[in-house]
Every structure is written in structure tokens, then in C-alpha cells.
Amino acid sequence: MRRVKSGAKIILFTILKYFFEKNELAVLADLATFAANLGIMSLLVIGSVAFDAIETPFGKTDKIIGGAATYISMASSYLCKPVNLVAVVGGDFPQEQIHQLNSMGVNSEGLQIKEDEKSFFWSGKYSNDMNSRDTLVTELNVLGTFDPIIPQRYQGCEYLMLGNLSPDVQIKVIERLEKRPKLIAMDTMNFWMDVAMDDLRKALTMIDVLIINDEEARQLSGEYSLKKASRIIRDMGPKYLIIKKGEHGALLFHEDKVFFAPALPLEEVFDPTGAGDTFAGGFIGYLAKLDQVDFEHMKRAIVYGSAMASFCVEKFGTERLVGLTNEEINDRLKEFVVLSSVELNLD
Amino acid sequence: MRRVKSGAKIILFTILKYFFEKNELAVLADLATFAANLGIMSLLVIGSVAFDAIETPFGKTDKIIGGAATYISMASSYLCKPVNLVAVVGGDFPQEQIHQLNSMGVNSEGLQIKEDEKSFFWSGKYSNDMNSRDTLVTELNVLGTFDPIIPQRYQGCEYLMLGNLSPDVQIKVIERLEKRPKLIAMDTMNFWMDVAMDDLRKALTMIDVLIINDEEARQLSGEYSLKKASRIIRDMGPKYLIIKKGEHGALLFHEDKVFFAPALPLEEVFDPTGAGDTFAGGFIGYLAKLDQVDFEHMKRAIVYGSAMASFCVEKFGTERLVGLTNEEINDRLKEFVVLSSVELNLD
Known part of the structure; x- marks a missing residue:
């Protein structure tokens, strides 16, 4: 090409x-x-586009727009336009939300709208310290039968971000691409390890970067030490592994190399929903923009991901991800650089 | 001077x-x-010198040498000799352990030996994931009536590290110094917040650097957000605050500045006992060695502290802190630099 x-x-x-x-x-x-x-x-994003109802110690929302692919698309749109979205919603999904995504540079041609069905809905409540959350409602609705259709115009994409979905659907997406992307990154969760481990194992052999949190890495590997876990998981397929640790930052493992990026210490985490997906969006968006796939660029991509995630948690849902300026993003990136810069003058 | x-x-x-x-x-x-x-x-270290009996998923020890001041002294001795120790032990404390400390550069003139009494003893058992521990035995013994005596030769010290002890004893040490040290750093714990908050508040007004963990910072400030907590705690006295987050690294707060140093991802944490004290020892030892007290040097000191702590957890008790070479320490420091180095080329 x-x-x-x-x-x-x-x-x-x-x-x-x-x-x-x-x-x-x-x-x-x-x-x-x-x-x-x-x-x-060349960026293709797949995942859920959904309604969330969120309760945190700071307040409560009605149904607002959410879903992994929403956060990923919005975050990556600041780095790489357009973002080609593949997802499914019901007839209840507001047209203005789709226009919102479009206006941010998200191509919704691959967004299936099932007029007679309802969108995926999740409702959750965070604990007072924000460190845990209870799921109150999960209504799969359209997601239960999601068959991902890749529009012809999306073919040839070079960067693919598989948001958290059934591994079976994630595999289908890869198989339906005529040409393998240059880089395939994937998110997953404990639930799929419990109910679809065979499919998940297969998916892991087909991807380049796995992005999961520490708890998931421990479950997937059966190892508590993240360093040991990282080797076991990379033996399952992905050459790169990113382990997200929420407020404690993120680790990147590749070959015998490790990189750590801190999370920005924030005054207040208002709503953590979508922070992991926003991180993934910033990460893949940066790589797609630079069109470079190596350890050094992945390190930078992680800092971009962390910066985008630090915005996400400042307001409810996707609110803070709309209308960010380049200056705001740049200032945030600088804060990251200052946060962990130290000169040691070693021999 | x-x-x-x-x-x-x-x-x-x-x-x-x-x-x-x-x-x-x-x-x-x-x-x-x-x-x-x-x-x-000019380095003066005060704290407990004690016996520990430790059980981790990897094994179990009989009574071994432990105590905050032991770890602090050993760690700082690699950076700054001699370390002037003030502590108290009983007649049961083995002379060869004191010689061990002496051989590492620790001056034990200020170590009181109460022949007819027993040394402080702590016994604890770690959970399988090492993330929590139960205290099985705490026998205060000599520590219950500890009256810190500062040998005349120790007067004039420029760097003081107050290991975790009753705030009342920590205050006495400061008051018994004829000249205020250039830098006073202090550790404390939840227990003293519960039983001696007035003394602790007084101690906080007398020091420069407080070194505590995240849980302690939250309790002391009544704030979950570490950024908010850091302001409240610094309003209590210390100009610098270090919040240790164990495997998740450490934060340094000063004025409107924040610095974050990660912990090295380790294959295995064999025994976390003393890691926090070892961190404090590396930190104060570096500052005493360089004889510089500013934010940039404190950042570096935190990296030294983290490096020393990463050794500590590799074996039981103080085992790994004995006989380290400069090359080993330097290699570990380089790992820290590589771990968090990234170039962003921002405007």
C-alpha cells in the first residue's frame, strides 16, 4: 500500500x-x-456502543452514552481521524449521539442500528473510595446477537482496536478483514476467561497487543507476580502486553523490556467509567497517527493513553472527552513528563 | 559549620x-x-532494633534481626558512613548482630543495651498474595520505656531520620539535639494516629519530610484523594511529603510540585518486611551523602530509596541488605531509569 x-x-x-x-x-x-x-x-475500532447509568459518591446519571467503542473512538479521534467504528445499537439510540461521534471524526458507517431492538445497557454503582463497583444491571439486548459487519470502505485498515466483547466476535472481526492489519490490539475481561476461555485463547494467538488490568492479568496467567504473568500471557500469543493498574499507572512488557507510565495524581476521580477504554483509544490513536509499531512508540502511546484517561475520569461518562483542545491535551502530556522526570547521572 | x-x-x-x-x-x-x-x-537514625519472626508463602523464619532503625541504618550505610544509630535492645540481642551493623558502617554508641530486659519482638504472617499481613505477636519489651539518649559525639548531625516510634520519643530526640539538623525526616503509622494524635501533630510541626504510606496518608488527612491529602498533611507542618504505595511506587509532594517514582516490577516479592524502612534509609542516605536539600535531589533520593527497597524484598528480613556491591546498586538504579524513560518531543 x-x-x-x-x-x-x-x-x-x-x-x-x-x-x-x-x-x-x-x-x-x-x-x-x-x-x-x-x-x-487506517484505524478500525470495534466494541460496544451503549447506555450506562452510573452512580458515584459525587452523583448519579440517567442513561448516558457509554460503551467501550464509544470511549475508544472519542479518545482516538483526537489523534487520528477518521476512526472507523464497527458496533451495534438499538432503535432507542439517539441520532444526535451518532452525530456527536461523527462530528468528532468517527465514521459510523459500520454502526448497525437494529430499529426493533434495544441498545446494550449497563448500570453500576461505585464504592465511596471509588476502588470497587457493583454492577446493578446488565442488559445485553442487541449485543447478544452481534454479528460484526465490516463495511467495504473499512477494508485495508492498518490499525485495529478490539474493544472488550465476546472473543468469538473479536475473532470474527479479524477473520473478516481481507488483509491483516499492521497492528491488532485487544481488550478483554475476567468474564470471558470464565465462560469463553477457548475462544479467548484462540483470539490471543491472532493479536499483537493485549491491554488488560492487573486483576485480569493475574486471572489469565494464574500468577500473582505481574512480571511472571506477563511472560505467561505473552507465551499465549501477543508480543506486547499492557497491564493497566488504574490510579497506579500502566506497565508495558515486550521481549525482556518493561516500561512503566504513572497515572496522574488527580484532585478527584469523579467517575472512572470508561477510563480503561479511553486509555486504549489514546494508545491506538497515537500509533495509528504516527504509523510506527515499535517499543519506543508504544511507550509514548501509553503516555498519550494515560493523558486521555486522566481527562475521562474528571466528569461523568464521556462528558470530558467532548471538545478537548490540543492545548489541553498537550498541557496534560507535559504534566506526565514532569511527573516522572529525574536525572540520576549514573556511570 | x-x-x-x-x-x-x-x-x-x-x-x-x-x-x-x-x-x-x-x-x-x-x-x-x-x-x-x-x-x-551527619546522619542520625533513630528507631526500633528488634527481633522479627516472619511467615510468608515462601517460608518461615525463627527470630531474626529486624526493626525500623536496622533497615534504615543498613540501607543508608551504602550511601553515607558512618550512620549514627540511637536505639534500645535487651540483653538477649546478639553481640554479633551489633558487630554486623558496625561492620557496615553503623555507629552503635547510641544503642542502649538493657541487660536485664528483652528486645522488642514482632511476629507477622503475610497473606498468599503478600498484600496484607496479620500481626501474630507484638512484645514491646525495652521499647515500652525507651528514653532516647543522644551521645555527645552525635550532636551536630545535619540529617535526622526518625524511624517509626512513639511521636513522644521522636519529639524528645529533636528536642535533645543542641542544633537543629538541616533536614529532619520522619516515619509514623496508623497506630500513633489512633492513640497519640496530639503528640503526632506536635511532631509534624518540627520536621521537614514526612514519609508514610497511602493508607496512613488517607487516615491522617481524612481525604481519599492523595493529592488533596498531601495538601492537608503539609499544612500540618512538613514541607515535603512522601507517600509510599508499596509495589505501586512512591509520590513526592512539595509546594505545587509532584514527582512519582515507580517500584521495579519484580519476579517475586519474597518478604516485604522492612521495605518501607529500607526506602527511607536509601532516601536519607542519599541526601546526607550529597548534602543537598531541594526538590531535585529529593527526587533522586526517592529513586535510591526505591532501588534499596527492591533489594530488601528479595530475601527474608535484612538478608539481602548485607554485602551489596556498588555495582549491584548501580545496575538496579539503571533499571529504574530505563523503566520510566520516555521521550515525547512535545512543543
Whole structure:
């Protein structure tokens, strides 16, 4: 696939942005295909797009927009446009939310709308210290029978982020791509380890980067030590493993190398919902933007992911992820650099 | 107080080392006084010297040497010799353990030996994941009536590390120093917040650096957010606050600045006992060695503390802290630097 020079990219992005803003989706789709063929529109995101109802010590929401793919798409859209979304919602999903995503640079051609069904719904309540949460309601609805359809224009994508979903669906997505992406990253959760371990094992052999939290890494490997766990999990397939530790930062393992990025100490974590997905979005968005797949770029991508996640938790749901400025993001990144910079002058 | 040039320091240290190795403690004491008057023998450590009996998933010890001041002294001795120890033990404390400390550069003139009494004894058992521990036995013994006596030769010390003890004893130590040290760092624990909060509050007004863990910071401040907690605690007195988060690293707060140092991801934590004290020892030892008290040096000191702590947990008790080489320490420091190094090329 041909690569275009960065000047051409900038011009193309400007044109794309214009049509996004005008909401000219048909024109946009054609342009998207054109750009995809040039190999520069290459991020594909799959996962849930859903309703959440959240209760934290700071307040309570009605049904608001949520779902892994929503957070991933929004976060990555600040780094790489457009984001090609594959997901499913019911007829109850508000059109204006789809337009919101579109306006942020998310291509919703791959978003199936099942008019007679209901969207996935999750409701949860956080403990006072925000360190644990109880699930109050899980209604799978459309997600129970989700058959991921990849629009033809999405074919040729180079970066694929598989948000947390049944491993069976994650495998289908990979199998339905005509050409294997340059990088496949995947999230999963304990639930799938309990009920779909065979499928999960198969999925792990097909991906490059697994992004999970510490608890999940321990369950998947049967090892408490994250360093030992990281080797066992990478033996299952992924060359890169990211272990998220929430407020305690994230670890990246590859070959014999380890990188650690802290989480920013925040005044207040208002709502942690979606922070992990936002992290994944920032991570994959950065790699797709730079179009580089190596340890050094993954380190930077993790810092971008952490920065995006630090915004996410400041307000309910996706609220803080809408309308971020480049300056805000840059300032946050600088805070990360300052936070862990030290000069030791070793021999 | 006059400062000597670094060439003179090196010569003096070589002479001191010679007498340590010869076990010529009387000569050493005179030399120590001489050096102290020059302002270069300036680390004073106070805390418990004790027996521990430890059970972890990896094994079980009989009574072994432990106590906050033991770990602090050993760790700091790799950076700054001699370490002037103030503590109390009973007649049951083995002379060879004191010689062990002496051989590492720890001056035990301030170690009171109460022949007819027993040393402080603690026994604990760690959970399978090492994340919690139950105290099985606490016998205060000599520590119950500890009256800290500062030998005349220790007067003039510039760096003081107050290991975890009753705040009343910590205050006495400060009050018994003829000249206020350049830097006073202190550790404490939840227990004292419960039973001696008034004394603790007074102690906090007398120190520069408080070193506590996240749980203790939350209890002391009544705030869950560590960032908010850090402000409340610093309003109580200390200009610098270090919050240790165990396997999740450590945070340093000062004015509007924050620094985070990760803990090294280890294959196995064999025995966490004393890791926090070892961290404190590496921290204060580095500052005493460099004789610099500012945020940048404290950042580096925290990395040294983390490196020393990463050794401590690899074996039972103080075992791993004996006989470390400079090369081992340097290699560990380099691992820390690699672990969190990332270049972002921000504007």
C-alpha cells in the first residue's frame, strides 16, 4: 500500500474535516475510501456502543452514552481521524449521539442500528473510595446477537482496536478483514476467561497487543507476580502486553523490556467509567497517527493513553472527552513528563 | 559549620573504613567526633532494633534481626558512613548482630543495651498474595520505656531520620539535639494516629519530610484523594511529603510540585518486611551523602530509596541488605531509569 507524504495528509485531513463539519457524510464516505486506499485512514475500532447509568459518591446519571467503542473512538479521534467504528445499537439510540461521534471524526458507517431492538445497557454503582463497583444491571439486548459487519470502505485498515466483547466476535472481526492489519490490539475481561476461555485463547494467538488490568492479568496467567504473568500471557500469543493498574499507572512488557507510565495524581476521580477504554483509544490513536509499531512508540502511546484517561475520569461518562483542545491535551502530556522526570547521572 | 572539600572527605572515609574493619571502635569514635565537627558525619537514625519472626508463602523464619532503625541504618550505610544509630535492645540481642551493623558502617554508641530486659519482638504472617499481613505477636519489651539518649559525639548531625516510634520519643530526640539538623525526616503509622494524635501533630510541626504510606496518608488527612491529602498533611507542618504505595511506587509532594517514582516490577516479592524502612534509609542516605536539600535531589533520593527497597524484598528480613556491591546498586538504579524513560518531543 502506498504511503502519502505528510503535506498531502494535512491537505486531505483539512478536506475531511470540512465535510465532517458540514455533516456531508456521503461525500465523506467517498473521500474516506479514497484516503483508505492511500493507506492513511487506517484505524478500525470495534466494541460496544451503549447506555450506562452510573452512580458515584459525587452523583448519579440517567442513561448516558457509554460503551467501550464509544470511549475508544472519542479518545482516538483526537489523534487520528477518521476512526472507523464497527458496533451495534438499538432503535432507542439517539441520532444526535451518532452525530456527536461523527462530528468528532468517527465514521459510523459500520454502526448497525437494529430499529426493533434495544441498545446494550449497563448500570453500576461505585464504592465511596471509588476502588470497587457493583454492577446493578446488565442488559445485553442487541449485543447478544452481534454479528460484526465490516463495511467495504473499512477494508485495508492498518490499525485495529478490539474493544472488550465476546472473543468469538473479536475473532470474527479479524477473520473478516481481507488483509491483516499492521497492528491488532485487544481488550478483554475476567468474564470471558470464565465462560469463553477457548475462544479467548484462540483470539490471543491472532493479536499483537493485549491491554488488560492487573486483576485480569493475574486471572489469565494464574500468577500473582505481574512480571511472571506477563511472560505467561505473552507465551499465549501477543508480543506486547499492557497491564493497566488504574490510579497506579500502566506497565508495558515486550521481549525482556518493561516500561512503566504513572497515572496522574488527580484532585478527584469523579467517575472512572470508561477510563480503561479511553486509555486504549489514546494508545491506538497515537500509533495509528504516527504509523510506527515499535517499543519506543508504544511507550509514548501509553503516555498519550494515560493523558486521555486522566481527562475521562474528571466528569461523568464521556462528558470530558467532548471538545478537548490540543492545548489541553498537550498541557496534560507535559504534566506526565514532569511527573516522572529525574536525572540520576549514573556511570 | 565548616565544610571540607571532597578530597579530604574521601581520605577521611578511607581512614574511618579502616578502623571499622579493624573493629577499633574507640579510635573510630574519636575520629567520628572529629569528622562530625567538620560537618561531614551527619546522619542520625533513630528507631526500633528488634527481633522479627516472619511467615510468608515462601517460608518461615525463627527470630531474626529486624526493626525500623536496622533497615534504615543498613540501607543508608551504602550511601553515607558512618550512620549514627540511637536505639534500645535487651540483653538477649546478639553481640554479633551489633558487630554486623558496625561492620557496615553503623555507629552503635547510641544503642542502649538493657541487660536485664528483652528486645522488642514482632511476629507477622503475610497473606498468599503478600498484600496484607496479620500481626501474630507484638512484645514491646525495652521499647515500652525507651528514653532516647543522644551521645555527645552525635550532636551536630545535619540529617535526622526518625524511624517509626512513639511521636513522644521522636519529639524528645529533636528536642535533645543542641542544633537543629538541616533536614529532619520522619516515619509514623496508623497506630500513633489512633492513640497519640496530639503528640503526632506536635511532631509534624518540627520536621521537614514526612514519609508514610497511602493508607496512613488517607487516615491522617481524612481525604481519599492523595493529592488533596498531601495538601492537608503539609499544612500540618512538613514541607515535603512522601507517600509510599508499596509495589505501586512512591509520590513526592512539595509546594505545587509532584514527582512519582515507580517500584521495579519484580519476579517475586519474597518478604516485604522492612521495605518501607529500607526506602527511607536509601532516601536519607542519599541526601546526607550529597548534602543537598531541594526538590531535585529529593527526587533522586526517592529513586535510591526505591532501588534499596527492591533489594530488601528479595530475601527474608535484612538478608539481602548485607554485602551489596556498588555495582549491584548501580545496575538496579539503571533499571529504574530505563523503566520510566520516555521521550515525547512535545512543543
